[in-house]
Amino acid sequence: MGKNRAYLLAGVLVILVIAASSLLFKEEDAGEDWESGATVQSGEQIARLQNNSGNLVNMSVNNIQNGENIKNRLNQNPEIKAIYHNKRDASHYYDHEAAVDFIEEPTSDELDDITNDINGKVVKRLNSTYIFRSESLDTPALLDYFNTRPNVEFAEANFILMQNDIKMPNDVYYREKYQWNLPAIETEKGWNISRGNKRIEIAIVDTGVDLDHPDLKNRLVKGYNVLENNSHPDDDNGHGTHVAGIIASETNNKEGIAGITWFNKIMPIKAMGAEGYGSTFDIARGLFWAVDHGADVINLSLGNYQRSEVLEEAIRYAYKHNVVLVAAAGNDNSSQPTYPASYPEVLSVSALNFDGKRADFSNYGDYIDVAAPGVYIPSTYFKKQYAALSGTSMAAPHVAGLAGLILSANSELSNREVMKIIKNSAIDMGGRGPDNDFGSGLIDVNNSLKSAEDSKSRRQKFRERLRDLFQ
Template structure:
């Protein structure tokens, strides 16, 4: 749903949404007309010192992003293109992702490999990632883009994570989860608490498959990086995103997810350091689409548009998937991708006072805003952690999309996206603005707009009861 229709950006890549926050522009507060409603009069988040029953780690995800950027800067196999001081893009040197009009024959492929002095390292449908022993990425692009059988060739871009009914869950009851009341989650649960038939894919670093707050919420997933391995999380980012959406609720432990019954489909596309490439992310999006995902969350990105990635986004959108993305953590109006593609919902971050998070990107491609500062959630190694970033804001919207589709599975993705935008609580300048989009998401208000389905296929009371007590 991003409003940018044309993009002219230098050849480069990368999104560090868990990355460095810069304060180059003044941030905008919530509108005065909304200041007296009491919505943000919840207790400030109390993140540190959680000792009884549950230990939670506070992680400065923005500093982690700086460290990762510095590591990439020092890697001779990674090329950096600077759009401005903070918006760096990266790609793998000596590699190119090539989309063919038709798959090349064996003889044809061998001739290509001979000419580039290289090998084919990844293949999916008509797209092949090539690596050369001696030629630069620009040399590879020049060679492949002149071949008549090639649709396009581009750098192998690097994508990075974008961190930065009253349930009885221990952290929720003690008001650590400030993020749920401000978007009227409890009131929304009176309408629906979700359905196990509506699947939300987390295309990320994987998910902690053994986490006690996640293990019953997980359905079949996929590890793009190692197809014979489980999509287990070796970084923590994906587990945190998944917990915001669907951590088991009302189980006397940990945190409450926004949905009680929706299933999480873990798709691992990023490594233990928290980054991956456009080819693998695109494969993950397509796999999730082909295996029944109703919603896909992408808390990752890059400042360079990728044709490989755009085709995957279009593929999912054309097949009725709702796609939520993080705006980015560089406090810039530089369009980020896939957030700026019109087929997705781009999400900015707000803090517990209703102000734009100081790191949150802004611009005409921002659609809505959601909580994204000190968000408690599940973490890998069966832990809990508080993270900040638009990575944390986006899954709030993915969960809302899942709840809407649970209330009425007949709704098309375009209708779901419209309901989310129309159901917001206005922040900043009246109406749409580039800092909050249409405003802060509102679970209750959005669900109140959902028409009843033609057929009754929502989860029944007895199904919900069996889920709650783990009755087979």
């Protein structure tokens, strides 16, 4: 089955690139709450990328190389240090800072004693966790200090998480490239079962989203800018906008590209800056905010190699509130476990290329749950543009979008059941059974949505029949 699917992927790509033509969706007044019943002809969608003047363009972005450039800049910054997990893979943190979680809320006198002892101050706070910065002590010295205090639950470095793809266009344009990723995962067939539902919201904790992009502005709900503590999570990097477009770029509107879901809403959370990275503390704040404001699915196209109790606490909080969590595995062609992808509450996603093989940059290992397309993926980009990017950052939102479709088809499912459906419905791509490259296999939108439909309770099916009768 794996070999057949690999040949199919290559064949579909060649045929569709040769035969690419206009977007030919039949006009239909579906309405935003449409979930099933209409028919979409497989192979009918040919996506065309357009710039603001209407010319067909596709901005290619060498994000894998630029990811290495960001790491080099971090390595050269004297205020940022690294922990090496092996000869190649490292996690970075902000020096002179520590993330400290208290057993009991510290009094003002206790905080004064601490800041005097460390010659520093409190710079951020999230629930019982504080970020302290010292003018004189480095991070190891701060951790030694806090680990001797009786009221401290844990103390750790303020780690940096990087997006698993980077911006910086290289100005290479390609004309009329087909969205090979959608037919590869049986998206069009799945749309006959569900195209999504606006009541199911997918949060993207990332660099924000271009709030004025013509293919996204109608798909957004209220979001949050963690860095500025306001409700304007506009994207100044491009990464978050690209992730958002893969999930929910407005479909069947004769413009740009098509998202996996037609009607699910995007909740933009800006927790990383223009440089393309952010702290575990800010990512955690974004997670808490998303959960508390109704997110059903959260996409995390970011990570590093260091476990963080600050981040893990936020992950557990989201999971306990029945949120489906999806994370990118990383782009270093490494088997070193990455976080948050390696947490058991998270669906970890590796990247697959055109011919059905693991992308040469994709991380791998026994923590991989599923694979999705991650090479040359066209999507929306900041400043109202479109671009094609590669990375596990591009693979993860395929899975997040699928989770949104599954919950749209059957809202009674728990997050655990959604994760199980995605894995059990995947197409086996490697050796028989789960493997380190693909996990359970390549996601299959159609198979997953069939399983979601089949799992509906008799009561739920009866309610839907009554609703259909009186519409």
